[in-house]
Amino acid sequence: MMNNLGAMYRFELRKIICRKITLIAMTAVILLMIAMNIGEYVSGTVIVNKEENALVGRPVDDAMFDEMRMAVSPNTVTMDDGTKMSVGIVINDSTYKPLMDYLVIIGGSIDKAYAMSEADLERRFDGVIDDIIRDQCLTEKEVEYWQSKRSQSPMPLTYGKIQNGWGDSVCILYVVAILTMISISATLSGVFSDESQLHTDALIFSSRNGKKRLVVAKLLAGITVGMLETFMILLACVGTEFAISGFDGSEASVQFFVGPTAMDMKISTAFWIYTGIMLVIGLLLSVFAMCLSQVFRNSVGVMATMMGLWLVSMLNPPYSWRLVSQACSFLPITFLGSWTFSDYRLVSIFGHMFTILETAPVIYLVSAAVLCVLTRISYDRYQVTK
Amino acid sequence: MELVLDRVSKQYQNIKAADTITLNLGVGVTGLLGANGAGKTTLMRMICGILKPTGGTISFDGTDVSEELYRDALGYLPQNFGCYPSFTGRDFLMYIAVLKGLDRKTAQRKIDELIKSVNLEDAADRKIRTYSGGMKQRLGIAQALLNDPKIIVLDEPTAGLDPKERVRFRNMIAELGKESIVLLSTHIVSDVEHIADRILMMKDGQIIWDGKREHIPDDLESFYLKEFGGADDE
Numbered sequence: 001m002m003n004n005l006g007a008m009y010r011f012e013l014r015k016i017i018c019r020k021i022t023l024i025a026m027t028a029v030i031l032l033m034i035a036m037n038i039g040e041y042v043s044g045t046v047i048v049n050k051e052e053n054a055l056v057g058r059p060v061d062d063a064m065f066d067e068m069r070m071a072v073s074p075n076t077v078t079m080d081d082g083t084k085m086s087v088g089i090v091i092n093d094s095t096y097k098p099l100m101d102y103l104v105i106i107g108g109s110i111d112k113a114y115a116m117s118e119a120d121l122e123r124r125f126d127g128v129i130d131d132i133i134r135d136q137c138l139t140e141k142e143v144e145y146w147q148s149k150r151s152q153s154p155m156p157l158t159y160g161k162i163q164n165g166w167g168d169s170v171c172i173l174y175v176v177a178i179l180t181m182i183s184i185s186a187t188l189s190g191v192f193s194d195e196s197q198l199h200t201d202a203l204i205f206s207s208r209n210g211k212k213r214l215v216v217a218k219l220l221a222g223i224t225v226g227m228l229e230t231f232m233i234l235l236a237c238v239g240t241e242f243a244i245s246g247f248d249g250s251e252a253s254v255q256f257f258v259g260p261t262a263m264d265m266k267i268s269t270a271f272w273i274y275t276g277i278m279l280v281i282g283l284l285l286s287v288f289a290m291c292l293s294q295v296f297r298n299s300v301g302v303m304a305t306m307m308g309l310w311l312v313s314m315l316n317p318p319y320s321w322r323l324v325s326q327a328c329s330f331l332p333i334t335f336l337g338s339w340t341f342s343d344y345r346l347v348s349i350f351g352h353m354f355t356i357l358e359t360a361p362v363i364y365l366v367s368a369a370v371l372c373v374l375t376r377i378s379y380d381r382y383q384v385t386k
Numbered sequence: 387m388e389l390v391l392d393r394v395s396k397q398y399q400n401i402k403a404a405d406t407i408t409l410n411l412g413v414g415v416t417g418l419l420g421a422n423g424a425g426k427t428t429l430m431r432m433i434c435g436i437l438k439p440t441g442g443t444i445s446f447d448g449t450d451v452s453e454e455l456y457r458d459a460l461g462y463l464p465q466n467f468g469c470y471p472s473f474t475g476r477d478f479l480m481y482i483a484v485l486k487g488l489d490r491k492t493a494q495r496k497i498d499e500l501i502k503s504v505n506l507e508d509a510a511d512r513k514i515r516t517y518s519g520g521m522k523q524r525l526g527i528a529q530a531l532l533n534d535p536k537i538i539v540l541d542e543p544t545a546g547l548d549p550k551e552r553v554r555f556r557n558m559i560a561e562l563g564k565e566s567i568v569l570l571s572t573h574i575v576s577d578v579e580h581i582a583d584r585i586l587m588m589k590d591g592q593i594i595w596d597g598k599r600e601h602i603p604d605d606l607e608s609f610y611l612k613e614f615g616g617a618d619d620e
């Protein structure tokens with residue numbers, strides 16, 4: 001008698017792919033993703049500024065601010081009582097417009113943006129970071145950790161395009177995670193439950209390989225499809241972002257895109273980290289959907305539970321409930337946001353401190369492994385009673 | 387060859403679906419008669435190892451029902467036989483053959499052979515969703531026999547078969563009964579009265595009548611109805 005694992009794997013792949021809902025969900029999600037990105041471009045939310053390229057890779061220092069002041073100036077009007085007020089920007093050279101726009105957000109007003117200096121900018125960044133550190137009720141060790149990180153991180157920042165493919169991708173990956181969750185829960189919710197619904201479970205569990213090894217083939221097939229799905233949704237998203245906004249500016253500081261953070265790095269590094277974590281999340285969601293499918297033996301229940309968890313992960317417990325709120329910060333569906341770069345709580349393992357970005361993929365992989373084992377245990381105990 | 391059930395019980399919340407059943411089944415066709423809810427399906431599921439008894443043991447020539455070797459000897463047609471609508475009949479049989487651990491060559495040979503003997507040659511390469519109820523049932527019979535089983539458990543196998551197929555099937559079972567242990571449940575007395583070497587009657591989870599070939603009354607039908615006090619649905 002043979003184990004036939006390969007043949008079982010191929011059959012299981014086919015069963016998943018032949019589900020109508022698989023194709024529908026995947027196509028819908030990918031089209032939605034592309035339409036969203038292109039829609040932003042067409043509607044003008046995303047503006048591609050070619051002139052800006054001249055500044056890419058340069059330090060954001062006083063020299064650059066001086067040039068900016070030559071290129072743009074505030075449009076000032078005198079009020080009735082004699083005070084002057086800036087109501088807009090006059091642009092002579094659009095190279096500096098994105099920088100000016102950015103400084104307006106950081107500085108809070110046109111005048112402050114116009115008067116910005118390198119030292120000013122650094123002070124403002126520090127202020128924001130200090131506020132977050134205070135809010136998050138960090139331990140002394142954590143504060144120390146980040147102070148030393150900040151002293152190493154280079155100021156001035158490196159300029160990148162304010163709108164570039166790397167940054168746009170990083171900022172939209174949380175949408176990819178949500179869409180992947182929806183798509184995977186549609187595709188893989190039936191891996192085990194369909195057998196009960198179709199009454200094929202009696203045949204499976206009365207055969208030698210069905211009882212013992214099929215669970216492995218099913219998990220592998222589900223992971224294959226789930227990962228492929230994740231990859232394709234990711235590709236659709238990132239592909240359109242890069243097609244619209246370009247590859248320039250990979251050296252830029254992540255802080256131009258996610259706001260001031262002590263977790264400074266190049267935007268391209270952030271991009272690769274987030275993409276990697278997204279793939280791990282795809283794996284975790286696949287295994288999770290299948291585990292629920294085995295335990296519930298009801299595909300509607302699987303989808304409902306996954307949607308429910310998404311809602312739950314949008315809740316933000318207060319920072320003062322340290323354990324709960326830190327645990328929630330790892331919930332995968334809402335993990336890949338700009339907010340994660342401002343989560344300074346560390347995980348300490350054997351005296352080593354790890355940041356949220358370092359810990360998350362490990363937690364996800366371990367959880368996926370545990371879920372596989374749980375699925376197997378539940379499968380072994382399954383009884384045909386319907 | 388002997389299938390041994392030793393004080394097998396199955397208790398659902400408040401129902402005893404099988405009540406300390408002790409049985410020895412040998413080579414030959416055994417018909418299992420009983421009204422709806424008598425416990426036939428429950429008993430067969432336990433024999434096929436897909437439902438754990440709450441008490442007692444089941445073994446085949448000393449091999450426990452939980453062992454892989456036992457499964458290798460088993461062919462099972464469940465009552466609500468299910469299959470994948472998007473598969474063709476042939477694909478479906480190949481899938482079950484893979485689950486049963488057959489190698490490709492043996493599987494293909496066996497599949498061709500069985501498609502012929504259940505008369506599905508014309509439909510074998512069509513999607514199962516286009517099958518009629520009776521065709522599906524015949525596919526179910528075919529899948530049960532893929533691994534040349536020593537123990538054949540058929541839960542209402544004749545449901546949905548037309549008279550012609552019913553006769554064809556009866557002959558097939560009689561043939562199988564020469565070399566294997568065949569347990570066949572039904573409501574229809576005429577399905578088993580001529581081919582069964584032994585008849586079991588079940589009621590409320592208990593075997594209330596157990597008769598070998600020579601003890602089976604000529605008029606089994608009326609005997610059966612009498613045993614069940616007219617409470618049968620037949």
Ligand SMILES: Nc1ncnc2c1ncn2[C@@H]1O[C@H](COP(=O)(O)OP(=O)(O)OP(=O)(O)O)[C@@H](O)[C@H]1O
Pocket residue numbers: 385386398399401402403420421422423424425426427428429465
């Ligand atoms: N999953 C279950 N939970 C609770 N009770 C059950 C379950 N399955 C079966 N029963 C009960 O066990 C008893 C035996 O059921 P079973 O399906 O074995 O009968 P049967 O003889 O096969 O009937 P039929 O001729 O209708 O197929 C019935 O009273 C039924 O209600």
Ligand SMILES: [Mg+2]
Pocket residue numbers: 426427428465541
């Ligand atoms: Mg039944």
